[in-house]
Amino acid sequence: MQPAQGGGGDRAAAAAPSVERLPVAHTAAQDFAASKPAADLAAQALKARLSGDHEKYKELMDAVKVASDPNVSVVSEIGPDGRPRALSNGDILSGQAPGINLRREKRPEEMFTEGKRERYYSDDTATLEELVAKEKRGGGTSYDENFADSIVRSKRFKETKEDDMNDLSDEEAQLAMHERDRAIADDRKLTQEVERCRCCLEAPKIEKHRIICLGEKSYVALPAGPVVDGHCIIVPMAHEVACTALDEDTTAEMLKFKQVLQDVYFQTMQKEVVFLETVLHRQKRWHTYIDAIPVPRDVAGDAPLYFKKALLEADVEWSAHESKRVIDTRDKGGIAKCVPDQFAYFHAEFGPNGGFAHVVEDEATWSKHFGMEVLGGMMDLPPNAYIRPKRQSMEGDIKRVCSFLRKWEPHEPEEFK
Numbered sequence: 179m180q181p182a183q184g185g186g187g188d189r190a191a192a193a194a195p196s197v198e199r200l201p202v203a204h205t206a207a208q209d210f211a212a213s214k215p216a217a218d219l220a221a222q223a224l225k226a227r228l229s230g231d232h233e234k235y236k237e238l239m240d241a242v243k244v245a246s247d248p249n250v251s252v253v254s255e256i257g258p259d260g261r262p263r264a265l266s267n268g269d270i271l272s273g274q275a276p277g278i279n280l281r282r283e284k285r286p287e288e289m290f291t292e293g294k295r296e297r298y299y300s301d302d303t304a305t306l307e308e309l310v311a312k313e314k315r316g317g318g319t320s321y322d323e324n325f326a327d328s329i330v331r332s333k334r335f336k337e338t339k340e341d342d343m344n345d346l347s348d349e350e351a352q353l354a355m356h357e358r359d360r361a362i363a364d365d366r367k368l369t370q371e372v373e374r375c376r377c378c379l380e381a382p383k384i385e386k387h388r389i390i391c392l393g394e395k396s397y398v399a400l401p402a403g404p405v406v407d408g409h410c411i412i413v414p415m416a417h418e419v420a421c422t423a424l425d426e427d428t429t430a431e432m433l434k435f436k437q438v439l440q441d442v443y444f445q446t447m448q449k450e451v452v453f454l455e456t457v458l459h460r461q462k463r464w465h466t467y468i469d470a471i472p473v474p475r476d477v478a479g480d481a482p483l484y485f486k487k488a489l490l491e492a493d494v495e496w497s498a499h500e501s502k503r504v505i506d507t508r509d510k511g512g513i514a515k516c517v518p519d520q521f522a523y524f525h526a527e528f529g530p531n532g533g534f535a536h537v538v539e540d541e542a543t544w545s546k547h548f549g550m551e552v553l554g555g556m557m558d559l560p561p562n563a564y565i566r567p568k569r570q571s572m573e574g575d576i577k578r579v580c581s582f583l584r585k586w587e588p589h590e591p592e593e594f595k
Contacts, residue, residue: 220379221392221415242380368417368463377413377465388575390586391435391594395428398435398586400578401469403567405550405559408447408472408582410439413465420457420466422514422521429512432468436530438589443472446585450478453527454549455513458541460522469549477556482533485526488552489536492544507532524548 223238375381379397390398396414412435414421414428421429436453443449449472457466473481489504507516509531517523522541526549527533538544545551550564570578 218394218415221394221397224379224386224389225392371463372417375417375465377467378417379415385575387572388579390579390582391590393431393435393594395425395431396435398439400575400582401567402569402575404570404578405469405553405564405567406472406557408443408449408585410470410582411467412436412439412453412470413467417463417465419460419463420519420523421455421468421512421525422457422517422519422523424514429514433512433530434591436468436470436527438586438591439470440529441589442585445589447472448475449473450475450481451529452478452481452553453525453530453533454553455525456546456549457524458522458538458544458546460520471553473553473557478528481526481528481553481556484552484556485534485549488548489524489534492536492548503536505535505537507535526552 219238219242223235223242226232226235226238372378372381374383376383376385378384379386385402388400388402390400390410395416396412399411399413401409401411412432414424414432416424416428418424421432424432436451440451443451452471452473454469454471455466486504492503505516507513507525507527510516512532513523513525513535517525517535517537522538522544523535524538524544525533525535547565551561553559554561554564
C-alpha cells in the first residue's frame with residue numbers, strides 16, 4: 179500500500195487532480211496511522227477498550243481518524259482484477275511510466291570499494307524481503323527489460339530520436355496518471371462501501387456487542403439473526419469479497435477459529451459443525467464471512483452426501499463443465515487452492531479441513547440461501563428460520579453473547595485472549 183501523490187511531466191501533472199497529503203508524522207496518532215491500516219487500528223482500539231486501557235483506546239481512535247482522512251487516498255498496488263497497478267518504484271511520483279527506462283539513470287555512487295566493483299545496479303543494496311515485495315507488486319524489472327534498456331542507451335543505437343523518446347515517455351506517463359486516477363476512484367468507492375458495511379470494524383454500522391473474540395486479522399461474532407442456537411460467523415477484518423482473496427495470515431487465523439469452534443460445539447453441545455461460504459456478485463463488493471452452523475451428530479455424518487447430491491443437481495444447464503460441478507477441497511490447503519480468484523462460488527466444509535465447492539456460473543439463478551436450504555432439509559427447519567431469520571433485540575443479543583462466552587472461554591487459545 180502506498181499513498182497516491184501527484185507528480186510527473188508537465189503534461190501529466192497539468193491533467194492530474196491534486197491530492198493533499200498528511201504532514202510528517204509527529205504525534206502518537208500519526209505514528210499509529212502510518213504503521214497500520216484503519217481496520218487493524220480499529221481492532222486494536224476495541225481490544226484496548228475491552229481491557230480497560232482507555233488512554234491507549236483514545237490514541238488508537240485518533241489514529242483511526244487520521245488513517246481515514248478523506249483528503250488522503252491510500253490505494254492498493256493490486257487492482258480489483260488481481261493485477262498489479264503501475265504505482266510502484268516511484269513511476270507515478272516521477273511522472274515516468276513503468277517499463278523500459280528511456281532516460282539515463284543516475285549512476286549509483288560507491289560502485290567500487292578499494293578498486294573492487296561491489297555494485298552493478300541501483301537496487302543491489304536492497305534486502306531480500308524488499309526485492310520479494312517489489313516483485314509481488316509488479317515493480318521488478320526482468321532480464322528482457324534490462325537488455326532492451328541497454329540497447330536504448332547504447333551509442334550505436336541511433337534510430338530513435340530524442341523527440342520521439344520524449345513523446346513516448348509523455349504518452350506512457352499519461353497512461354500511468356490515468357491508472358493513478360482510476361486507483362484513487364476505486365479507493366474512494368471502497369471507502370464508501372466500508373462506511374455502509376456491517377462487518378468492518380471501523381464502520382459506524384457494525385454492532386460490536388455481538389463480537390465473541392478478536393484476532394489480529396479476523397474475528398468471531400454472533401449473527402443478527404441466528405438460524406440455530408450456537409450459530410456463529412467468522413469474519414475477516416479486511417473488506418474482501420471472498421476467502422480466495424485473503425492473504426495467508428488471515429486464512430491461517432480463520433482456520434484456528436474453525437478448530438476452536440469445532441471443539442466448542444463438540445465438547446459443550448455434543449454437535450458437529452458445518453461451515454458455509456457463499457460468494458455472489460463480486461462487483462458489488464459485499465464483505466465475505468463464513469457461517470458456522472452446529473449440526474446434530476446423527477445428521478452430520480450424512481452432510482457430505484446431502485451437499486454432494488444437491489450440488490450435482492444444481493446448475494443442470496451447465497454442461498460445459500460437467501465433471502467440475504463438485505470440487506473436493508478436503509486436505510488441499512483451502513478454497514484458494516481449488517477455486518481461482520475472481521470466481522463466484524459456494525463452499526461447504528465439514529470441519530476445518532475442507533469439503534465441497536461449486537463454481538457458480540449463473541449468479542442470477544443461484545440462491546444465496548443454498549447452503550442453509552440444504553441444512554434446513556437435513557434438520558427439518560422451517561424455511562423462515564434461514565431465509566428471513568428474526569433479528570434479536572439488544573437484550574436478546576447480550577444474553578446470547580454471555581451464554582456463548584461461557585462455552586467459548588475454556589477453549590479460547592492464549593493468543594486470542
